[in-house]
Amino acid sequence: MKLFSSLGGPRRALAAVVALATAATLLTASPAAAALHSASATIGGYPVWAHFTNPTAGRDYTIINELQRLIDAAPAGSTVRGTIHSLSIDSVADALLRAQQRGVAVWVVVDGKNAPSTDPAVATVRQLTNDKFCTNSSGGNGCISTSADGDMHTKMFTFTATKDPNGTARSNVSWFGSANLTYATGTDAFNNTITVYGDAALMNGLNANFSDMWNRRHYSGDDYYDSASGRGYYQATAADAYASPEGEGQTDTIATRLNDLTPNANCRLRVGMASVTSGRPKVVDVVKSYKAGGCNVWMAVGTDSAGGIAMTQSVYNDLLTAGVAIRRKDDIHNKFFLAYGSYGGTYQYRVYTGSQNWTQDALSENDEIFVKMGPETGTAHPLYDAYYTHFNEAYNTGVTCTKSNYPCR
16 A cells, blocks of 8 residues: 555655655654653763554554654765665655655665565665665575574664754664554554664664674574674663574573663563563563562563464463563554663663564574663653553553463453
8 A cells, every 4th residue: 555646656856845745745643542652851961752653543653754754854965774674654665765866875674575575665665776685595584694584673774864853953863663664563553663862882883783784794503692792782872782683592682681670679660562482481580580579560462363462371371470460452563671670779760672572583583673771760761751651551451361361362
């Protein structure tokens, strides 16, 4: 389905009139009443915006419109790099082509499963000078991963220059989160994205990951993430980023980050996750240890194709037995958690997001990114509060799960 048939074909001639094109193509969201769709914060001295979609009242274009706005605001001579897992919405593809036509260097890697698509959005991306559809010799669709089941699952864009939502020119901009550029797992699902402005170390780290994907750099045993060498590990002030795949049987990037917190009766963990499987035993063990240490833990988990919770039954039973509160909610595509507790003796509010589901393939087979945002402390924690609100919008209307009602329909 094309969204902007009036801009097809002859629309390429409108590239010079960027302001008009932007106004014409931004889509109207249909959010749920009182749903939160954006929030701003300052993390480590850098401006940060979060954006959310909530499909309760219908298709929600909040994230798509924001990404399109960022692209349309990139000036001639700047560079945009993007990773696209799946694509069927025209507006972002059109914005990328407009950017190239006005002198922006645009580089895009796309999961190889999109290559045979006849969707107009894919056809538009193919008009870019620098586009690459990733496949590997095993038949998978990853750029770095060599697994036959691997995907390029990262959702990430960087901008050397663009504008923030207030219209202020910014450099060194990084955008990442859970949303695909499709209807089913984009506008029609619970999703989140974060944009960080000005943190050059973060953007350069993500660009290093992009470069490895573009050049299809492979590593023995698919062991890309290696904290000792800094490969797949990008430290910055506003956030730290961790890239998959990681060799099987080694550490778990998410479990290791969860272990930074010392659980006690004051701590809180909320998890908004599309899918949770038995393939991440270290993560499940840490969540149980949180509960055993006195932490309150809530989970809002997505729905599988059969209409039940997207969680392996053994994990489901294990977590419920530990006392974790779980609810199933349709159309959750999020991959985030937020935590409040003691980090090395200091109480902090933290948000963790990116493209990783709590599944084995996300850790060991896919090209993914997992991001730990810098801490918020004290009485003001707007980023944490925004994710808290977005979590509750799904959790509070979900189906309560018990061991007797698996798969929690």
